[in-house]
Structures are given as structure tokens and as C-alpha cells.
Amino acid sequence: MKDDDREHLLHVLAELSDETPDLRFGQLIANLATLARGAEVEAIWDAEDRELIAAAERLIEKQRQRKADVA
Numbered sequence: 001m002k003d004d005d006r007e008h009l010l011h012v013l014a015e016l017s018d019e020t021p022d023l024r025f026g027q028l029i030a031n032l033a034t035l036a037r038g039a040e041v042e043a044i045w046d047a048e049d050r051e052l053i054a055a056a057e058r059l060i061e062k063q064r065q066r067k068a069d070v071a
Contacts (some may be wrong), residue, residue: 005049012056019063032056 016028023031030044035055037043047055 002049005053009049009053009056012053012060016056016060016063019060032059035059 013028016032017023017025020028032052032055033044033047035058036047036051
């Protein structure tokens with residue numbers, strides 16, 4: 001794990017949290033692990049920071065697109 005990956009992940013998590021205020025933090029993390037690794041019990045343990053970053057960025061884009069479609 002690289003420190004810059006962790007910093008980027010924390011930044012993306014803050015951004016995602018802003019986009020999905022109705023999710024509790026645990027839900028957010030569980031959702032990301034599932035998006036990154038699939039619906040496996042081990043996903044939350046095995047997901048790498050870069051996988052979580054990619055999943056979070058996809059989810060942010062999806063949330064923004066939903067908001068744009070509604071507007």
C-alpha cells in the first residue's frame with residue numbers, strides 16, 4: 001500500500017460521501033468493496049486501495065449522472 005494511494009482514497013471517499021449523504025460510512029465501504037471485488041465476504045478484507053479508488057470514482061460518476069438526468 002502506498003501513502004499516496006491512501007491519500008487519494010481518503011479524498012475520493014470524502015467526495016463520495018458528499019455525493020451520497022444518505023449512506024452511513026459502513027454502507028459506503030461495504031458497497032465499494034462489493035463494487036471492487038464482487039459480492040464475496042472476503043471483498044471488504046481483500047480489496048486493494050486502487051480497486052476501491054476505481055470503484056469510488058465509478059460510483060461518483062454514476063451519482064453525478066443521476067443528478068444531471070433529474071435536473
